[in-house]
Amino acid sequence: MSAPRSGPPTPLEDVLGIGDDLELRATLQHIVDSATELAGARYGALGVVDPERGGLTELFTAGMSDADRQRVGRLPDGRGGVLGLLLRDPRPVRLDDLTADPRSVGVPPGHPPMRSFVGVPLQLDREILGNLYLTEKRAGSFTEQDQNLLRVLASQAAIAIGNARLYGTARQRERWITGAAAVTNALLTGVNAMDALMTVAESARALADAFAGVVLQPTEEGGMEIVAASTSDDPGDIVGTTIAPGSPVLVQLLGGEPVFIEDSSTDPRMTTHVRARFGPSMMLPLQSGGKLIGTLALPRRRGGRPYRAVDRLLATQFASQAALALVLADSQHxxxxxxxxxxxxxxxxxxxxxxxxxxxxxxxxxxxxxxxxxxxxxxxxxxxxxxxxxxxxxxxxxxxxxxQQPPADGPTGVRGTVLRETGGAAVLLGFRPSVRFSGAVDTLVSPRVARELLAALRDALAAAHRRGGATAVEVEVDATARSADGTGAVRLVVTDDGRREDGGTGGTTVTWEAPR
Incomplete structure (x- = not known):
């Protein structure tokens, strides 16, 4: 009977344990380190291809010091030269003198000298996921045995990337499905029309990791107006913004077509004054049974990462289900x-x-x-x-x-908006935070301070969600508080029992205070 193997895991064992992005990055770095060591190379690199835009989005290197990386600056993007050849023509390449090959172009200034070269593509089911290459064999030139070793490690890296993407997509799909179900359930519990639109905007913003969640509705003049907005700060200058009739993007929106924008700040179709702060954006129709209720817009900050195809698909499905839930909630109401x-x-x-x-x-x-x-x-x-x-x-x-007269809508104020915010947070937290009020908050707190309080509440609830591990959140709004100088103040205290910023346990308490 052979003794059980001990020591560090092999690259293949790492591949089998892939679960999240951190594990994938560690595995790919381990693969390129192993390839460099086993083949006796001075330098090695593993590039990962952006499946939608082409080119290398990440490059894992071995053998380069921090000083080397600083001299190189921007690493190759894989669109040209020998690296681009590996992506365009997925066949191994082995060269004794890279500098003598006419295909060797695009090497960044300051890059370490390279002569001997061997590279193979990362391929899975005919899809090119990246490339793995070594340079500067310490003794002689790279051999066919080195090339075969590299092909084995490249196949393991391709499996790791493919599995991680499938896992990430499955997790993301699960989050959107769970979020859509929670929104549907929230909408059917009897909220009014404006609260329903805010629930959709807040939930979609969190699920899409967007800077803002915005709901637009058609106007009598033929344009569209932002009627609900959820951001991490005060959305006051966003609500009320209109898209004028005749705007190029409006034709698609009123026609019920989704609009996907790479950069809102530069896209000529965007005409609103708030577009300068936004980058990638999705504008999705909220329609059910041929009826257009409005549009759900999910912009990210300017310079933010682009939305992928799976992001657009899941968000579009969410918008369709949210529109149906809005119609059902309206009918139920x-x-x-x-x-x-x-x-x-x-x-x-x-x-x-x-x-x-x-x-x-x-x-x-x-x-x-x-x-x-x-x-x-x-x-x-x-x-x-x-x-x-x-x-x-x-x-x-x-x-x-x-x-015999129609009943008026329920009152709105600080109390109602705080309850709305905590109700929206329940979609992400998995439970509804408990809320306690002290004093006549609706009459004592001014509208300006109320907006600041709500922004602080959003930040505290979002921070509790990011830290994770919370099973209870308590929110207290005290309009009878006194500041240090004895003047009247309003105090917000948000306490959760989740993980702290330093990784410890015991919960976190966030306190905010302002003069009334």
Whole structure:
């Protein structure tokens, strides 16, 4: 019986354990380090190709010192030269003198001298995922045995990249599906129309890792207006922004077509004043049954990483489900309002047909009795009773009129918006934070301070989600607090039991305070 093998894992064993991006990066670095050592090369590199835009997005190197990297500066992007050849023509390349080959172009200034070269593509199911190459054999030139070794390691690297991308896509798809289900559930619990749009905007922003989540709706003039916006800071200058009729992007949006933009700040189709701060963006129609409810826009910051094809697909599916949920929520709200109207109408009829008639009949009886009574004291008593009944009849009739009117929407204020923010955070946290208010927050807190408080609350909830591990979050808003100088203040305290910034346990408490 052979003894169990000990020592560090082999590259193939690393491949089998791929789970996330950190593990992938460690595995690819281990592969290029192993290839360089086993083949006796001075330098080695493994490049990963962007599957949508071509060129190398990452380059893992071996044998280069920090000083070498500083001299080189920008590493090759793989679009030209021998590296580009490996991507265009996926066959191994072995050269005794790289400098003498006419295909050797695009070497950055300051790059270490290279002569002997062997490179192979990273290929999986006919898809080129990158390349692996070695230079400067320490003894002689690279052999066919070195080339075969490199091909084995390249196949392991290709499997690792392919598995990591599949795993990442599956995790991402799971997050979007879970988020869409949570949004649907939240919308069907009876929120009003504006809260429903904010729920969609906030959830989509978090799922897409966007700077902002924005909902636009058509205007009577034929344009579109931003009616709800969720950002990590104050979105006040975003809400109300309009896209004027005739804008090139508006034709696609009103036609229910998604619009994908590489850079909002430079795209000529974008005409709003807020576009300068945004980069990659998705604008997705919210439509169901041929009815266009609006548009969901998910811009990232200027210079942010582009959206991939899987991002666009999942976000489009989310928008379709969110639109259906909005329609169902609106229909459910209409049914609930109709039920309320019917119940109020029944109550009004009963009050009119039964209560008012009986009160009126009693008033007539008392008035008739009053005429027959000669006693002054009884006459005054009956007169006051008749007046009371007449006043009661008028109040009942006023109530009947009020019951027959449509009920007004629920009040909005600091209390309502704080509850909305915590309700939206429940989609990502997996539970609803507990909220406690002290004092008359709606009357004591000014609108400007309320906006600052909500921005601080968003930041604290987002930080709790990023740290992870939280099973409970407590939010306290105290409008009766006092600042250090004794003036009135409003204080926000957000406490969670998750991991701390330093990696420890015990939870985190965030406190924000401002004069009312």
């Amino acid at each position: 209409d049914r609930e309002r109709l039920a309320v109207y019917e119940d109020r109408d029944r109550i009004a009829r009963d009050l009119h047909d039964l209560v008012v008639q009986r009160l009126f009949a009693t008033e007539m009886m008392l008035e008739s009795t009053r005429r027959r009574v000669a006693e002054p004291s009884l006459d005054g008593l009956l007169g006051r009773a008749v007046d009371e009944l007449d006043s009661t009849i008028q109040e009942v009739r006023t109530t009947i009129f009020a019951l």
